[in-house]
Amino acid sequence: MAGIELRSAAFNDHAFLPDRYAKAGENVSPPLAWSGVPGDTAELLLLCEDPDAPTGTFLHWLVTGIDPASTGVDSGQTPPGGRPHTNGFGEEGWGGPQPPVGDDAHRYFFRLYALPESLPLSEGATADDVREAAERAALADGTLVGRYQR
Numbered sequence: 001m002a003g004i005e006l007r008s009a010a011f012n013d014h015a016f017l018p019d020r021y022a023k024a025g026e027n028v029s030p031p032l033a034w035s036g037v038p039g040d041t042a043e044l045l046l047l048c049e050d051p052d053a054p055t056g057t058f059l060h061w062l063v064t065g066i067d068p069a070s071t072g073v074d075s076g077q078t079p080p081g082g083r084p085h086t087n088g089f090g091e092e093g094w095g096g097p098q099p100p101v102g103d104d105a106h107r108y109f110f111r112l113y114a115l116p117e118s119l120p121l122s123e124g125a126t127a128d129d130v131r132e133a134a135e136r137a138a139l140a141d142g143t144l145v146g147r148y149q150r
Helices: 127-137
Strands: 005-007 032-035 043-050 058-066 106-115 140-148
Touching: 005 106, 005 140, 032 106, 043 127, 058 127, 106 127
Parallel strands: none
Antiparallel strands: 005 032, 043 058, 043 106, 106 140
16 A cells, blocks of 8 residues: 655654643644645545553544645644544544553554545444544555653
8 A cells, every 4th residue: 555654843753742732731733744645535534543542542533524635734723624523532623642640651643544435434433443444445544653641
């Protein structure tokens, strides 16, 4: 599968996310930029998850329907053309890191998928369901990992 380069001006891959993006900080999404989206992409899907959460993988951000011609998103914004979904906090859009105090640093996987068509998401689909469906359908994808600890 082809690769999308996903990066952020706010943090490097596998580096710590600044506090402003955390739930207890300003709780704004970090800026992201991408390149390498295949020309036959119908839409992009963005997912951010914490696989280190004590209750299992926790969804921090899910945005579908992103314009495939877009090249990024500014901090605190929804990607162009995107539709934000409910996160693990029960809120629409971004929900910043909030790992338990004293835990080792958690990892936050930002994944961008180039899709040939919209995914048929059923009501109540879990983050795992969405990620698995996106992985099966993707023309290309890219991953950026941030870390956070309280």
